[in-house]
Amino acid sequence: MSDELFHFIGGKPVFGTSGRFHELPGIRVPLAGKREVDYAVEVAVAAQDEWAQWQPDRRLRGLMDFLERVSDELDGCPVMVPVWNAAPAVACGNSFVLKPSERDPSIALRLATTFLDAGLPPGVFNVVHGDREAIDALIAHPRVDAIGFVGPSAVAESVQATALAYGKTAQCFHGTRSHLVPLPEPDSDQVVGALVGAGTGPASEAQMATSLVAQFAGRAPDPVVERLAAVYRPDFRRSAGSR
Template identity: 50%
Template structure:
């Protein structure tokens, strides 16, 4: 049975006015399970107009009231986490445990946002001059948009939405049309928490909806996560229309393995970080840099672990699920022939996998290349699938140069028992998030998430204090209350605080 998937407006599900829609698949069976309605520009305008009105009233609410809603939302999402995770598995394909972990990481941001009364505190300086005090406050922007990718349909919206709402903004979320149902379950959690209608909204769609948000004069800011070309487009279009934009782009994350590393630990980490969520993570390890002489042993250790993995329906207890769509699976599989043609050694071919699932599922098993070099498409491109490449390096310095030469700078890891080498790496590597013997260095919610170079467009990262600053504007007030005994008369000199 095919389910109609609507938008969310005015605190309830809403069909919109458009007649265009897109298919939503179960990646484990290849079957169409839903049809998601695509918003028109008029739909976007109507939702934003509602959000403007609701946002004004929400920003005027006390911090105490807003915080009470945040706590209630956190509890509602915690109660329904299994339901949200099941929707993710059904439409994205990642295994259920991975989907539950995604929801948990989003919950952590909601918990961080519950501290809004402390996070939004300003400063106060008493008596900076004769009878003059100075203090600062942070205020909401108004209506903000969040444009989320398919690979984390719950976690990525939750990186932004709780903080934006806690700061007093209204939000319009445009989730991926590939796996949209999790966004509606999150919307229901907001309604259960008592969030006023119109403060949180969901519009589904394609470029029409995206451009409607990027160009709308009442959208003050846009948060985006996706591929680098689209991130650049979102940033340039949004800023050209006067918006504050944070656009997190693509990645090609390297894991450097030094000769003194524990190779069993490194191999476990490479497999876990390379093939979790079928490699559809912006923080996935896609390149292992093996520093001589560990290459042969490390490749053998990784290959042996791949042999023990199971690929299948994410609801059946397998290690790795399918890819999100047939088109994406075919695109990723195409890199295997390209890698061989470029001279890389195909150690494990994921096309030969025997999945535990329906034959029509979007399957591609874990794939391992060795002796990959820059200039090969399997190295240069963000493949976004279960393809792990091993590059050989003669020294630490060569490995560092390789990482720093990448146009991306999202995440990286180093595996070593040498504290000096680790400290040198964390200082010298040109990457925003670094793991030391940690393969996926995603920061906790009270730190901020974001990369360098072509992995980020904009000046601020996601969540943490960067998120608070992104979703608010600062005011500084200089105040003097009249004191007849201290009248100074007219003074045309530049004000000084003597």
């Protein structure tokens, strides 16, 4: 018998009503339909009215408490990815609806309760499980102003194109290509050491590994690129861009 997960909306568990589920070992993940997404957005909009009126320093105290709790209790990309979207949005007085991957849903619920424990008002951070139907409902909702996505390239391109068609701000990351740009006149040895470590260190988190170093004409000195080429040969490859 599988346990059934729930959405987390307005500071409390909300069981799915669509009748659709994604099956994981021992867990049934509810897949939200448009009605459930609409409800989550309505709750988030109502919560944002209060949250936006908090003074920035008061919001910051709550977020710092949240980050301390996260660093003590949670770890890994399932935490990092939603937080890098949610934290700046919430810090600026917005509310947030997270649609996590249906393949890794549980950590999102931990994040939601951690936000509550840190003192944020219920409804500022909500979780709605789902598949493409939930994504499309979020993009199309008139009260959702911005969309963030991290995932496969084909899906990211589709999400961004659809969001732009609706006039939404969209930030879509894909392809696991982390970029580094050396500052002008750096210490070449120090920079090369940092780049090599960033490219090879996160062995268990491939999307965190730095695979691209961008060099801008007249800004980043050639010695950095030449030293990198010496370290990485024969695998080092150069490509020319338009800027």
